[in-house]
Amino acid sequence: MQIAEQAKTGAAAAGLTERQGAVLERALGLLVEGGERALTTAGVARAANCSKESLYKWFGDRDGLISAMITYQAGKVRTVEVDARALTTESLRKHLVAFAGDLIDVLSGDVSLALNRLAIGQASREGAGLGRLLQERGRRQIGKRAAALLEAGRKAKLLAFDTADEAYGTLYGLIVSDMHLRMLLGEDAAGLKKEFSPRAEKAVDAFLSLHGAKG
Amino acid sequence: MQIAEQAKTGAAAAGLTERQGAVLERALGLLVEGGERALTTAGVARAANCSKESLYKWFGDRDGLISAMITYQAGKVRTVEVDARALTTESLRKHLVAFAGDLIDVLSGDVSLALNRLAIGQASREGAGLGRLLQERGRRQIGKRAAALLEAGRKAKLLAFDTADEAYGTLYGLIVSDMHLRMLLGEDAAGLKKEFSPRAEKAVDAFLSLHGAKG
DNA sequence: TGCGTACCGTACCGTACGGTTCGGCATCTT
DNA sequence: AAGATGCCGAACCGTACGGTACGGTACGCA
Numbered sequence: 001m002q003i004a005e006q007a008k009t010g011a012a013a014a015g016l017t018e019r020q021g022a023v024l025e026r027a028l029g030l031l032v033e034g035g036e037r038a039l040t041t042a043g044v045a046r047a048a049n050c051s052k053e054s055l056y057k058w059f060g061d062r063d064g065l066i067s068a069m070i071t072y073q074a075g076k077v078r079t080v081e082v083d084a085r086a087l088t089t090e091s092l093r094k095h096l097v098a099f100a101g102d103l104i105d106v107l108s109g110d111v112s113l114a115l116n117r118l119a120i121g122q123a124s125r126e127g128a129g130l131g132r133l134l135q136e137r138g139r140r141q142i143g144k145r146a147a148a149l150l151e152a153g154r155k156a157k158l159l160a161f162d163t164a165d166e167a168y169g170t171l172y173g174l175i176v177s178d179m180h181l182r183m184l185l186g187e188d189a190a191g192l193k194k195e196f197s198p199r200a201e202k203a204v205d206a207f208l209s210l211h212g213a214k215g
Numbered sequence: 216m217q218i219a220e221q222a223k224t225g226a227a228a229a230g231l232t233e234r235q236g237a238v239l240e241r242a243l244g245l246l247v248e249g250g251e252r253a254l255t256t257a258g259v260a261r262a263a264n265c266s267k268e269s270l271y272k273w274f275g276d277r278d279g280l281i282s283a284m285i286t287y288q289a290g291k292v293r294t295v296e297v298d299a300r301a302l303t304t305e306s307l308r309k310h311l312v313a314f315a316g317d318l319i320d321v322l323s324g325d326v327s328l329a330l331n332r333l334a335i336g337q338a339s340r341e342g343a344g345l346g347r348l349l350q351e352r353g354r355r356q357i358g359k360r361a362a363a364l365l366e367a368g369r370k371a372k373l374l375a376f377d378t379a380d381e382a383y384g385t386l387y388g389l390i391v392s393d394m395h396l397r398m399l400l401g402e403d404a405a406g407l408k409k410e411f412s413p414r415a416e417k418a419v420d421a422f423l424s425l426h427g428a429k430g
Numbered sequence: 431t432g433c434g435t436a437c438c439g440t441a442c443c444g445t446a447c448g449g450t451t452c453g454g455c456a457t458c459t460t
Numbered sequence: 461a462a463g464a465t466g467c468c469g470a471a472c473c474g475t476a477c478g479g480t481a482c483g484g485t486a487c488g489c490a
Contacts, residue, residue, distance in 0.1 A: 035339025041478060051438045052479075062478065114339065120399045121336030124250025124329065128401025135400055139393075166414075170421065173388030178354075180396060184335045185350060186343025199381075206385065206425050256448060266468045267449075277448065 016072065020058055023048040024072045027065065032114045036121055041065075066118065067133060073111055074137035079145040087156040089212075093204060095149055100175045100200035106142060107180045108193045117184060143168060160213045167211055174203040231287065235273055238263040239287045242280065247329045251336055256280075278341075281333065282348060288326055289352035294360040302371040304427075308419060310364055315390045315415035318357060322395045323408045327353070331399055358383060375428045382426055389418040 016024070026048040030038045041062060045052045059065040082095055106112055115138075119130040146168045153159035161167035179196045183189045231239070241263040245253045256277060260267045274280040297310055321327055330353075334345040361383045368374035376382035394411045398404045 036336065037340055040476085042476095045439090049438080051440090053439095053481085054437060056479070057436090116396075116400075117335050117339055119401075120332050121251065123399065123401035124332055125252055131400030131402065135397070135402070169392040169414075170389065173390070173392035173418075174385065175388070176393070177384040177388035178391070181331075181399075182350070184338060184399075185331075185346030186334075186338035187346065187350075199384075203388075209425065210421050255446085257446095260469090264468085266470090268451085268469095269467060271449070272466090 024069050032110045070133050092153050092158050096204040108189045159211050161211050171207045174206050239284050247325045307368050307373050311419040323404045374426050376426050386422045389421050
């Protein structure tokens with residue numbers, strides 16, 4: 001597990017008070033538990049033992065609160081870099097499999113699913129502000145890690161592709177397929193995770209058979 | 216374009232009056248235009264020149280209205296069967312490419328995106344009822360077509376795979392990658408469609424290089 | 431001791447929504 | 461002609477939400 005949730009560092013990373021971080025934590029809990037309908041200002045205030053006045057002072061707005069929740073949650077995710085030297089066929093494969101597992105873990109996480117549902121629900125009105133934010137702070141991070149890994153593989157002459165983005169798209173599709181959407185639509189996340197995790201190795205094998213340099 | 220929207224047949228297919236179908240059409244228009252927030256009972260009644268009383272008589276409930284919208288919209292989609300005989304390597308590839316294009320068309324459609332957003336937004340509360348409905352009536356249909364095509368390819372000794380479902384998952388992932396999610400999050404659908412459509416052929420080539428029977 | 435600051439809890443306000451009810455009109459049936 | 465049916469438009473009701481205002485309290489500081 002190379003992507004960990006470090007609950008206590010999320011607040012400081014976003015320049016927030018410890019108290020404000022705790023409030024956001026409670027708000028995320030409400031969101032996970034009851035969806036957007038449960039994320040009312042009164043509900044957050046009650047659950048976090050703070051006043052609505054403070055909520056509006058700190059976050060300005062309900063949308064501001066939601067944005068803060070997204071960046072706060074994104075601040076928990078930390079990626080690891082892989083050194084380009086000493087990449088063998090087998091170690092690359094291991095790295096890719098580990099990445100696939102982490103990707104599935106992230107996408108199937110309670111909070112991730114709840115935030116994605118929230119952003120998607122708001123995507124129609126209000127020009128995709130939350131969607132972009134979620135994309136930028138969430139997906140971009142893990143995407144960078146994948147791109148770095150792929151570039152390292154290419155430098156080591158173990159992978160061949162035109163652009164890292166396109167290769168990452170292929171890898172992502174092979175790993176995730178429609179798992180994420182089905183989870184978002186409410187299908188049992190744990191069950192889908194169990195169904196897709198064993199396929200991670202097959203997905204990596206398929207990716208290597210498509211983009212592996214040798215053979 | 217083998218999957219067409221046949222607006223006038225949607226109503227009859229679901230056992231609805233012509234008038235009721237027109238109302239659902241207007242409701243879908245409202246949903247596409249303004250998202251879930253715009254889908255109010257009063258708004259639908261006003262836009263469709265009908266009374267709220269009739270809405271509740273016909274559909275019972277706001278959720279009933281939404282369910283009716285989903286099945287009504289699903290009734291528009293019609294798939295085509297491919298005859299298993301006379302499949303050559305090249306015709307199979309053409310069928311797969313056509314399927315990929317249709318899949319992208321369906322997923323990037325206005326109404327499809329709006330309904331998926333709606334179902335995802337409601338997925339947290341109310342145990343995934345709309346999500347299952349959308350999955351059943353929408354995805355299942357096009358999935359059957361893909362499965363039939365893949366089975367035909369296997370019978371013609373042109374494809375090799377363990378289960379059609381798994382192969383379809385691979386094909387789907389190669390074609391769609393994260394396009395659908397990005398659209399749902401509000402990224403410009405037309406732009407993404409233009410970005411992914413040219414990659415449909417590459418995706419099919421990759422799929423054939425993974426599951427094509429002949430070396 | 432007095433003052434400012436930050437905060438909580440609650441009450442309040444305007445609005446908007448889901449759902450119901452009712453009066454009126456047009457069409458159909460007998 | 462008279463009732464029944466189906467529907468529209470509008471008014472209505474209860475509730476819930478976002479946002480604001482206010483009284484009260486704990487704490488830091490001069």
